[in-house]
Amino acid sequence: MIDDAMKKDLQSRLQRVKGQVDGIQAMVTDERYCIDILHQITAVRRALERVALKVMGSHMESCVSEAVRSHDGQKKIKELMETIDQFVR
């Protein structure tokens, strides 16, 4: 569960990511220097990582915590760890 403040924060971050991708598309069109394009891609990648970390944090504070309190945490923790594994890889 993602609360309203987090929802707003995520939406504005994702909106900015799209703006950054627009910027990269313009750089490709304008035949900008590859290294500069790569720096922009790195920035977008980092922005996405932050979004993912926010979602993970929310998930732990809501679903995982609720499951833990209902003595059913293990399954939720396993599911989250597998998701982090795929993300990290």
Place this chain on the structure above:
Amino acid sequence: MIDDAMKKDLQSRLQRVKGQVDGIQAMVTDERYCIDILHQITAVRRALERVALKVMGSHMESCVSEAVRSHDGQKKIKELMETIDQFVR
């Protein structure tokens, strides 16, 4: 230097990335399960990595290769390695 075929390929990949981010925004709005959102973010991150690798490859085949042939490769290689370093980190 990015040739025309690569340019077209990058633009369509970046267009798809924006579509994927739209999809994530819809998932956030619809309060979809955090784990599903995280899988989608992982997919976008991976798509961006592929774009970065394509740009790196182009850069090596053009700018870096030209510099190497003009006996001036070291500086370009150093610049690229620093960029990969930031990307990997």
Place this chain on the structure above:
Amino acid sequence: MIDDAMKKDLQSRLQRVKGQVDGIQAMVTDERYCIDILHQITAVRRALERVALKVMGSHMESCVSEAVRSHDGQKKIKELMETIDQFVR
């Protein structure tokens, strides 16, 4: 808290990591092909990621879960998220 089975598992994984690093050192000494060395480094990096994920999972199942049950989860979750952030980056 890491239980005894996990401790044993982590120790044997870390022992293997050292063996793999020994192997890389031998490859460097023997002037093996750089690409082969890089594949080995990738394997060690992946092995370390698995160790980290095991430790994260243990931490969630013990410390974080206990904190959540004592209604004090938020601080522990924040601490873990910051650690994952540094790991991912």
Place this chain on the structure above:
Amino acid sequence: MIDDAMKKDLQSRLQRVKGQVDGIQAMVTDERYCIDILHQITAVRRALERVALKVMGSHMESCVSEAVRSHDGQKKIKELMETIDQFVR
């Protein structure tokens, strides 16, 4: 090809990595706090990344550059990009 100075540098970095892994094993034995163990794993991972980047740089300055000068760069660049792809993922 890795020159002698680089060889020495890599060996000392890899030696240090093994020392760091020893340290993590001791932390596991001593049941140290998971978050502290994770910080140490992050440090080793970063150290390994630096070794990989050094090897990549060497490879570009020697094998890849030679191939480029013999008008046979494309294959070596493709091979390196696939290796970076596996490393990044």
